[in-house]
Amino acid sequence: MTELPEEIGSARDASGGQQRAQRKTAPIVPERNVVGNALVFVIAIMTFLSCLTLGAVTLVRDTASVWENQIAREATIQIKPVDGLDMEAALESAARIATGFAGVTGARIVDRQATARLLEPWLGTGLNIDELPVPRLVIVTIDQASPPDFAAMRAMIAPELPSASLDDHRTWVDRLVAMAHTTVTIGVTVLVLMLSATVLSVVFATRGAMAGNGHIIEVLHFVGAEAGFIAREFRQHFLLTGMKGAAAGGVAAIIVFIAFSFWSSMNMATPEADQATALFGNFAIGAAGYLGCALIVIVIAALTAATSHMTVVSYLAEIDMRHPDGG
Amino acid sequence: MVVSQETVANRSPERPNEHSVIRFENVGLRYGMGPEILRDISLQIPDRSFQFLSGPSGAGKTTLLRLLFLSLKPTRGLITVFGKDRSRISRQDLPLIRRRIGVVFQDFRLLDHMTTYENVALPLRVRGREEASYRNDVTELLKWVGLGERMHVLPPVLSGGEKQRAAIARALIEQPEILLADEPTGNVDPPLARRLLRLFIELNRLGTAVVIATHDLGLMEQVDARRMIISGGRLDIYD
Numbered sequence: 001m002t003e004l005p006e007e008i009g010s011a012r013d014a015s016g017g018q019q020r021a022q023r024k025t026a027p028i029v030p031e032r033n034v035v036g037n038a039l040v041f042v043i044a045i046m047t048f049l050s051c052l053t054l055g056a057v058t059l060v061r062d063t064a065s066v067w068e069n070q071i072a073r074e075a076t077i078q079i080k081p082v083d084g085l086d087m088e089a090a091l092e093s094a095a096r097i098a099t100g101f102a103g104v105t106g107a108r109i110v111d112r113q114a115t116a117r118l119l120e121p122w123l124g125t126g127l128n129i130d131e132l133p134v135p136r137l138v139i140v141t142i143d144q145a146s147p148p149d150f151a152a153m154r155a156m157i158a159p160e161l162p163s164a165s166l167d168d169h170r171t172w173v174d175r176l177v178a179m180a181h182t183t184v185t186i187g188v189t190v191l192v193l194m195l196s197a198t199v200l201s202v203v204f205a206t207r208g209a210m211a212g213n214g215h216i217i218e219v220l221h222f223v224g225a226e227a228g229f230i231a232r233e234f235r236q237h238f239l240l241t242g243m244k245g246a247a248a249g250g251v252a253a254i255i256v257f258i259a260f261s262f263w264s265s266m267n268m269a270t271p272e273a274d275q276a277t278a279l280f281g282n283f284a285i286g287a288a289g290y291l292g293c294a295l296i297v298i299v300i301a302a303l304t305a306a307t308s309h310m311t312v313v314s315y316l317a318e319i320d321m322r323h324p325d326g327g
Numbered sequence: 328m329v330v331s332q333e334t335v336a337n338r339s340p341e342r343p344n345e346h347s348v349i350r351f352e353n354v355g356l357r358y359g360m361g362p363e364i365l366r367d368i369s370l371q372i373p374d375r376s377f378q379f380l381s382g383p384s385g386a387g388k389t390t391l392l393r394l395l396f397l398s399l400k401p402t403r404g405l406i407t408v409f410g411k412d413r414s415r416i417s418r419q420d421l422p423l424i425r426r427r428i429g430v431v432f433q434d435f436r437l438l439d440h441m442t443t444y445e446n447v448a449l450p451l452r453v454r455g456r457e458e459a460s461y462r463n464d465v466t467e468l469l470k471w472v473g474l475g476e477r478m479h480v481l482p483p484v485l486s487g488g489e490k491q492r493a494a495i496a497r498a499l500i501e502q503p504e505i506l507l508a509d510e511p512t513g514n515v516d517p518p519l520a521r522r523l524l525r526l527f528i529e530l531n532r533l534g535t536a537v538v539i540a541t542h543d544l545g546l547m548e549q550v551d552a553r554r555m556i557i558s559g560g561r562l563d564i565y566d
Contacts, residue, residue: 216438219438223425224426226422229420229453278528319398
């Protein structure tokens with residue numbers, strides 16, 4: 001390239017080298033544009049909502065599990081007063097029978113004072129419990145891992161104490177368990193829908209962002225870039241974009257959970273907090289929740305990269321298969 | 328200004344023992360089941376040759392250029408590129424073949440987020456070469472096409488002629504064996520068109536086969552070179 005056409009080759013660059021040193025080589029895929037920013041926002045919002053949903057489902061699942069376990073930890077023997085029954089002896093006898101069963105860790109007789117306290121809201125203070133035919137209770141604590149045979153316990157109590165009844169809270173527990181399972185199922189369904197919506201939004205938003213890069217793919221293709229090179233450039237760019245958006249959304253969701261958890265601990269023993277705690281536990285999503293959020297962030301970033309990769313590959317195949325357009 | 332006849336290497340395709348860069352034999356092309364846009368095209372682009380491809384608008388010049396550039400497949404006939412049957416070239420091998428063919432698009436196709444220098448260096452960059460290995464070559468080529476002072480500006484601030492020269496430099500940076508230019512003077516005034524023509528002639532002197540698609544009769548009259556006229560889907564060659 002030594003022979004320069006006179007008119008064209010007359011121009012010379014004196015300052016080029018200096019300018020060159022000051023500027024970093026532009027990336028093959030432009031770093032930021034309006035569509036790219038919109039993609040980051042869409043990814044951030046969808047990741048935030050997905051993580052919130054995951055956290056909420058984790059909370060509901062943990063709370064449901066707590067309800068189930070707390071109730072199943074105890075059973076109650078109720079002895080109704082009947083003529084000729086020595087209540088104290090009957091209570092002792094019921095406690096003895098109960099503790100004789102494997103799977104029972106203890107039996108506690110609710111004493112007169114405690115029983116009176118239980119009735120206080122209805123009957124007022126200063127109640128002489130002996131004047132009323134008040135049923136008495138024995139609370140049986142059970143080993144959750146290997147619960148006792150309630151049917152056998154009931155069969156053994158019935159002949160000895162005909163006025164006693166054993167309530168293993170089965171009906172209540174069954175209803176609570178059914179409710180808890182329904183709540184978790186609804187939560188998981190919402191999570192699946194949310195994740196599906198996220199996947200579709202991210203795929204379409206990425207394809208939208210890719211549409212604006214068609215000319216870059218085409219130019220790279222025509223200057224002899226291999227398909228693998230083009231796909232790699234776009235994959236890396238969109239992996240970074242996905243990471244930025246997903247990390248922002250995931251971190252925002254985690255901040256929300258930490259803030260709620262903090263609020264909950266700061267307001268402990270206030271009526272509002274008690275109400276919220278009764279419904280949602282202590283607002284801590286636990287390690288599983290945080291891991292789930294991290295997983296969502298990684299999956300969404302990978303999904304963005306994979307979508308851009310597939311878009312490039314299909315675009316290149318389309319260029320090679322393109323029909324003539326005249327000219 | 329008429330460029331003298333000696334400046335171009337005008338070779339006859341029929342000359343025996345001559346090496347062809349690209350060769351078409353009875354090539355036809357159609358849309359789906361529609362009529363043929365190109366019919367029975369037979370041509371040879373000899374090594375180091377210079378030719379114009381002309382014809383009325385819509386006659387199929389760009390389509391023929393795209394066949395030459397392997398961005399379209401013919402519906403019939405045989406295309407041989409650098410001695411290889413086009414139908415046997417796999418998609419994986421296409422980039423390697425394309426690197427031996429320089430193309431100047433009618434709309435330049437420069438990337439707006441890259442400087443002139445980066446646009447011209449792009450074919451080398453996509454091959455994974457380190458910048459230090461090609462910096463001097465790119466700078467020298469840019470000076471050669473008269474863009475030494477416009478090396479570090481972005482395409483949107485370049486004039487039409489400067490963009491055209493940047494596109495030409497990008498097509499040349501890998502020292503292709505053939506250069507295909509689609510209406511390279513379509514967006515420039517007559518004096519600049521003459522300058523660009525001189526640039527193509529200079530390239531041809533240095534050993535590159537050149538095909539210029541144009542409907543500018545004035546431009547063709549300036550050079551005594553082979554003319555391929557496409558009309559009604561058929562090609563007539565005037566040596």
